[in-house]
Amino acid sequence: MFRPGIPLPGSDAGREQPRPVEDAAAPTAAERVRTLVESSVSAALDIPSIRSQQDTPPGSGSPEARAVTPDGDVVLLVPAASPAAQLVEHAAGDEVTAVMEITDVAPVAVPHRIRGRAWIAGWLTPVRNKQRAACARLVADRHPAGPMPSDPAWTLLRLEVGEAFVDDLWGAEQVEPDDFAAAAPDPLAPHEAELLQHLAASHSEQMRGLCGLLGDREAACAAAGGCAVPLSVDRYGMRVRFCGLEGFRSDAYFDARFEFPDPVDGIARLRQAMRLLFETAAERPGSQ
Structure with a gap:
């Protein structure tokens, strides 16, 4: 089962990138x-x-x-x-x-x-x-x-x-x-750019559906008219940047990290992990 999204600190144009604040599986x-x-x-x-x-x-x-x-x-x-x-x-x-x-x-x-x-x-x-x-x-x-x-x-x-x-x-x-x-380099690195571009262009609604896994920030995320952009993916999980959230300026954002149940070693395993992630979000109460 997927660990819920780990919200990372918010940021704005004059500050650094959000960084993890909880223990998470990560490349060294x-x-x-x-x-x-x-x-x-x-x-x-x-x-x-x-x-x-x-x-x-x-x-x-x-x-x-x-x-x-x-x-x-x-x-x-x-x-x-x-x-x-x-x-x-x-x-x-x-x-x-x-x-x-x-x-x-x-x-x-x-x-x-x-x-x-x-x-x-x-x-x-x-x-x-x-x-x-x-x-x-x-x-x-x-x-x-x-x-x-x-x-x-x-x-x-x-x-x-x-x-x-x-x-x-x-x-x-x-x-x-x-x-x-x-x-060793991450096995998904040669495919990452194409994967992220495909998710952003063809799966925008499913990406926004990940709001349902954000715990305390779920309501604000779901009610906002912003977007959910896949920012990075590695064998341990995917990082998503949620932009234009209600109550924030239009240029504000926060990140969340979605861990895979097990590290993936190639495209086939990644597709399975992504499908499970989207299905888990769609099954949450209130999802459409």
């Missing part, structure tokens, strides 16, 4: 960073030595694609002519420190669309010889629709992770390199 900080690193969301590569020498702004070496090796290093596909690639190529064994910032933006229209950021700090080196073929396969497997690593216009760099940090819907936490290497 290392898993959240790993998921963002291996996703296709935007990232910017900041190399302090480039900025100091060439007055180049952060992000000038932004990677086109990313993957993680079994040892926990991050492989980056960058333009061969980029400042980052040129600097690393001519570093002659010197350490090139870098920070990669990843920004996670919700794929649906919702107040406060930035769901979180992650930072990976470490050292860049070129990927050469036998390592190149293995790293190229990792990148191609993770981003099959992206540029081919074998194209001479692109080159591969390796970012050895020294430390990581995430600040997202779950909170702000530091991640150790060993924990990052041992973590």
Whole structure:
């Protein structure tokens, strides 16, 4: 049976994202960073030595694609002519420190669309010889629709992770390199954007029906003319943002987290969990 929705604190345009206030099944900080690193969301590569020498702004070496090796290093596909690639190529064994910032933006229209950021700090080196073929396969497997690593216009760099940090819907936490290497990305991450867009476009009434699982906030939610937007989904559950609630300004909102009975490991299990969630909400007294 589903645990009722966990209402999270309200917020407005001048405050932070709502964060969980009750214990809930959640991905670890290392898993959240790993998921963002291996996703296709935007990232910017900041190399302090480039900025100091060439007055180049952060992000000038932004990677086109990313993957993680079994040892926990991050492989980056960058333009061969980029400042980052040129600097690393001519570093002659010197350490090139870098920070990669990843920004996670919700794929649906919702107040406060930035769901979180992650930072990976470490050292860049070129990927050469036998390592190149293995790293190229990792990148191609993770981003099959992206540029081919074998194209001479692109080159591969390796970012050895020294430390990581995430600040997202779950909170702000530091991640150790060993924990990052041992973590696995969320199995739903490659499909999340499409899933959320489908729920928002084709299941708006069922999403609003989740008001029936909100306990003390059910009446205000049901009486309002606002909307219920699916903000995120992972193997443990779904987070929904309820907007335009009665008694609040039109730009105010609150979030609720709906946990699945068991973690899901793929699309088929997710469909079953979502169907059960909607059926549970529809069976509540007063639902239509």
